Amino acid sequence: MAVQVYREGAAEFHLPQSAHVFYNPRARLGRDLGVLAMRAEAERLERPLEALELMAGAGLRTKRYLLEAPLQRIVVNDANYASFEVLRRHVGDDPRVELHNELAQRLLCRFYLEERRFDWIDLDPFGTPSPYVSHLTGVARWEGLLYITATDAPVLCGAQRGEALKSYDAVSAYGRECHEIGLRILVGYVQRRLVQANMHGRPLLSFFDGYCWRTLIRVFKGTRGLNVEHFGFIAQLPDGEYRATMAGVAAPVNHAYNPSTTIRWAGPLWLGALHDHEFLSAMYRNAHEEHFAHARRFLAKANRELDEIPIVYSLPVIADRLNKSVPSTRAAVKFLRAQGYRASHVHHCGNAIRTDAPLRVLLRLWE
Ligand SMILES: C[S@@+](CC[C@H](N)C(=O)[O-])C[C@H]1O[C@@H](n2cnc3c(N)ncnc32)[C@H](O)[C@@H]1O
Numbered sequence: 001m002a003v004q005v006y007r008e009g010a011a012e013f014h015l016p017q018s019a020h021v022f023y024n025p026r027a028r029l030g031r032d033l034g035v036l037a038m039r040a041e042a043e044r045l046e047r048p049l050e051a052l053e054l055m056a057g058a059g060l061r062t063k064r065y066l067l068e069a070p071l072q073r074i075v076v077n078d079a080n081y082a083s084f085e086v087l088r089r090h091v092g093d094d095p096r097v098e099l100h101n102e103l104a105q106r107l108l109c110r111f112y113l114e115e116r117r118f119d120w121i122d123l124d125p126f127g128t129p130s131p132y133v134s135h136l137t138g139v140a141r142w143e144g145l146l147y148i149t150a151t152d153a154p155v156l157c158g159a160q161r162g163e164a165l166k167s168y169d170a171v172s173a174y175g176r177e178c179h180e181i182g183l184r185i186l187v188g189y190v191q192r193r194l195v196q197a198n199m200h201g202r203p204l205l206s207f208f209d210g211y212c213w214r215t216l217i218r219v220f221k222g223t224r225g226l227n228v229e230h231f232g233f234i235a236q237l238p239d240g241e242y243r244a245t246m247a248g249v250a251a252p253v254n255h256a257y258n259p260s261t262t263i264r265w266a267g268p269l270w271l272g273a274l275h276d277h278e279f280l281s282a283m284y285r286n287a288h289e290e291h292f293a294h295a296r297r298f299l300a301k302a303n304r305e306l307d308e309i310p311i312v313y314s315l316p317v318i319a320d321r322l323n324k325s326v327p328s329t330r331a332a333v334k335f336l337r338a339q340g341y342r343a344s345h346v347h348h349c350g351n352a353i354r355t356d357a358p359l360r361v362l363l364r365l366w367e
Contacts, residue, residue: 009035009291011063013090020082021058026211030124031061032295033205033283034147037216038069038120040282041145048072051120052111052139054104054132057083059090061122066094075118079103104132112138119144127152128167133190137197140219145204148190151212156182158266173234173266176314177242179208179348181234184310186213187270188231194219200226205283206274207302208348218276230272234310236264240321241359242311244271274307298347306344309354313362316351324366329353335365 006013006023009032015021042049048070056062056076065071076091077100078084084101091097100107104123112135119141123129129148136146150156155163158174158181165171168189173181187206194201194217201217202225232246284299319326329345332353336343341357355362 006060008060009064010067010289011060013058013060013063015058015086018082020080021086023060026209027124029209029295029298030149030212030214031064032287032292033207033214033216033298034061034122035064035068036283036286036292036295036299037145037147037205037279038065038071039286040279041119042070043282043286045119049119051075051122052118053077053122053124054107055079055122055124056087057124059087061124062087062091062097066091066096071096073098075100077102077104077107105135108132108135108139117141117144120147121145122147124149125151128155129186130167130189133193134197137194137199137219142219142221144219146190146201146217146219147214148186148217149212149214150182150186153182153212156185156213170268171266173236173264175236176317176349177312177352179213180310180312180346180352181266181269183208183213183215183274183348184234184269184271185267187215187217187274188268190215190217191226191231191270192268195223195226198222202276203270203272203274204276204279205302206307207298209298210348215274227272230270231268232271233265233267234269234271236266237359238263239359240318242313244310246271269310271310272308275302275305277303301345302347304344305347306342306354307347309342309344309356311356312346312349312352312354313359314349314352318362319366322363322366326351327365332362332365336362339364 002017003014051074053076056078062076073096075098121136154160156172157178158172168185170185191201199219200223201219204216206215229246235243280299280303287296316326333343336355336357343355346352346354
């Protein structure tokens, strides 16, 4: 079988040309950031990590982790035999690697019974991670990290809302702001599964990279550190204004309209911060090699966004509605700040803004 050679970061991969095993360049940022987060975490712990990679595919990520991050041991698994064979060839000789070829759910149940726990758990499925998330709670170390991916765009972006209920117990939303809402649905889902296991999480980095959603969450024992106000919904009023609401707080019903037909709800979802800025800075400091140039730019951008504000507006959507041209994001942010509101750019969309300003203030930008 013909073999193609790829290079990414410090690694080189030899992949057979096959339908089962392939190189996905769009997932590179997720791998770069994974390496940097592992470095930052090992620095914090002052020791190399014990990691579990549940769906390793052909081992591209595994090889990068082994070459570029401080690892004491990594348990690597993939259920697909064709992938596993390539995985074995890529990383099987490294004494730090323990290989498995089985369903992630089974492996997780066995590790739970064997009381094996990890500093880092990587879950990178095709589609939704939801069937596996509750199994992770039994194998994560206290203050360990979960790095979870979702690629089910039609589900998280409101095109398949029934599937969203099935996968995330949540209603997703269609529209230009769907990537933010999808990200918060994913984080909210993971948090609710953690809470059910008497744990809670703190997101260190959560992003949409134009291809998939990923969240890196530190898990803690117990639910004392949890703020219930970070669980809620985002409602879109008939005039297009978004509002965050939560249980126990009056819903933003505008009596001039019929709320049952005109208010769109999305959620439940995570209303809290998406990132831990100290951790992002530690990742940035660890990105010294040239091949991290893109990851560095991404981290700098994420570090400047006001991610604790869950409301995002797409400027082209408002401009379209007004039949006016789209202002620059920088001008919009500056304008809102000058009015005394908080505003920033959004890491996943160049012409959207995060703000706590009401829509009527934002509309003045076009006056
Ligand atoms: C997105 S790919 C992984 C890519 C890899 N992490 C990387 O960065 O190169 C998803 C992998 O999950 C594997 N997979 C799907 N369901 C699985 C399951 N239930 N248990 C274990 N592996 C599974 C597939 O065989 C596939 O190789």
